[in-house]
Amino acid sequence: MATHETHYKYTGAIDMQHRTRKERRFDETEHDLPDFSPFTAALSYTDKAANVLSYLGKKNPFARSITEKDTVWLLDNTAYRNEKTGKWEAEFISAAFSQDSSCTVIDAVSSIAGKIDLDESDPNYPTIEERIRPFVQDIKPGAQVNALQGGNAPIKLGPGGRNGISSDVKRISGSTDGTLVPTFAKVPEGANGILEMKTFYAEPEGWGVISDIDDTIKITQTSDPIGILRTTFLDRPEPCPGMPELYQFIQAHIRDKSPWFYLSASPYNLYPFLRDFRQQHYPHGTIILRDASWMSLPGLLTTLTLGTEDYKVDRMEKIHSWIPKRKMICIGDSTQSDPEAYGDIYRAYPGWVKVILIRKVEDIAAIGIEVKNEPERFEKAFKDVPRDVWHVFSDPAECNKIIQDTVSKS
Numbered sequence: 001m002a003t004h005e006t007h008y009k010y011t012g013a014i015d016m017q018h019r020t021r022k023e024r025r026f027d028e029t030e031h032d033l034p035d036f037s038p039f040t041a042a043l044s045y046t047d048k049a050a051n052v053l054s055y056l057g058k059k060n061p062f063a064r065s066i067t068e069k070d071t072v073w074l075l076d077n078t079a080y081r082n083e084k085t086g087k088w089e090a091e092f093i094s095a096a097f098s099q100d101s102s103c104t105v106i107d108a109v110s111s112i113a114g115k116i117d118l119d120e121s122d123p124n125y126p127t128i129e130e131r132i133r134p135f136v137q138d139i140k141p142g143a144q145v146n147a148l149q150g151g152n153a154p155i156k157l158g159p160g161g162r163n164g165i166s167s168d169v170k171r172i173s174g175s176t177d178g179t180l181v182p183t184f185a186k187v188p189e190g191a192n193g194i195l196e197m198k199t200f201y202a203e204p205e206g207w208g209v210i211s212d213i214d215d216t217i218k219i220t221q222t223s224d225p226i227g228i229l230r231t232t233f234l235d236r237p238e239p240c241p242g243m244p245e246l247y248q249f250i251q252a253h254i255r256d257k258s259p260w261f262y263l264s265a266s267p268y269n270l271y272p273f274l275r276d277f278r279q280q281h282y283p284h285g286t287i288i289l290r291d292a293s294w295m296s297l298p299g300l301l302t303t304l305t306l307g308t309e310d311y312k313v314d315r316m317e318k319i320h321s322w323i324p325k326r327k328m329i330c331i332g333d334s335t336q337s338d339p340e341a342y343g344d345i346y347r348a349y350p351g352w353v354k355v356i357l358i359r360k361v362e363d364i365a366a367i368g369i370e371v372k373n374e375p376e377r378f379e380k381a382f383k384d385v386p387r388d389v390w391h392v393f394s395d396p397a398e399c400n401k402i403i404q405d406t407v408s409k410s
Helices: 014-021 026-031 045-060 105-115 125-136 223-233 243-256 268-281 297-305 308-322 339-350 374-381 394-410
Strands: 070-074 077-082 086-099 147-150 153-157 165-171 180-186 192-194 194-203 207-213 262-265 285-289 328-332 354-360 391-392
Touching: 014 026, 014 153, 026 223, 026 268, 026 297, 045 153, 070 125, 070 180, 070 308, 077 374, 086 147, 086 153, 086 194, 105 125, 105 297, 125 268, 153 165, 192 268, 194 207, 207 243, 243 394, 262 308, 285 394, 308 339, 328 339, 339 374, 339 391, 391 394
Parallel strands: 070 192, 077 194, 207 262, 207 328, 262 285, 328 354, 354 391
Antiparallel strands: 070 086, 077 086, 086 165, 147 153, 147 180, 180 194
16 A cells, blocks of 8 residues: 555654664674675676566566475465445465575674673574574575465465565455454475464454553563663563453454554564464464565664654554444553554544553663653654543553453444
């Protein structure tokens, strides 16, 4: 969906982002992290040609096939009815890369370990190597993935662009509201990755949830660069206290036929990591991530701390185009620009969002948190949003009655 200029924004989020980055010295940390070029001089003539052709995107006449030495990811998605035709369709996202890396993985691991003060003899050291691999595998531009939707309907995904990602809106066979239908990648033996995805079918009406991930449902410490590196590459991922119970409560009140969207400023490299986390702690849903930092460790910090408001508004506009008649619950936190983004989307589409819940993050010892939690910040972010629509909470249990009342009166 094309991005259009919006005139309903009132935000100080950008200033807060830059202040936090300056005071927490994000630039210095980013400068010390390796940035790997996926387009090196050592490429073969065939690879160089494929890279050039990938600029053509969907118009690329010479799509590359997936081989036994490649990795493929199929991302879970949500099906919706096209407003004009009434037919089911969905956006299918796939990513392709080589199982090999042209960069020195050990250098990347050493760089992260040095930043988080982890000795090579530490038993957790291998965890960094495991989690860093999606950042260092060579991307495969211009690749096409063959798949079976529903196990029997052949579809072609791609060719992908320069970043190895393809996005295809496909008309698909029908199913009932709330059904999960699998799609399987058809790849040669030896190819690996996430070779099965699930499509959630959402009829036009009912409820829906849009949730942030980092410091809303997962402890990430987005206001601190070293904290981000530790929680991403070393620590066992932990849910924010009380949030799994709140999401179970919401799911019970809006029922299993409601689609969930997990909208994060994290890069696509973290999809398998976040997908496993979601499956363990939260309702099934479509994870929507940024695609701007392949093969870039500094890019991880940048995507989480810059331009998050515009990015999230753009993706929520896409969700609105899919299910404009649904009644939406939006959940975020105070560390990034969730209040501003949710305020923007409420003003853009009055009546679509029924309730906004903002987790006031008070458990991160980082500069800038205090100003982000000031009442004036929320008043500005939610300008012209009815006061009974938006709520700032410290204890997730506070939200139970809010959800009950909202669902019962809508």
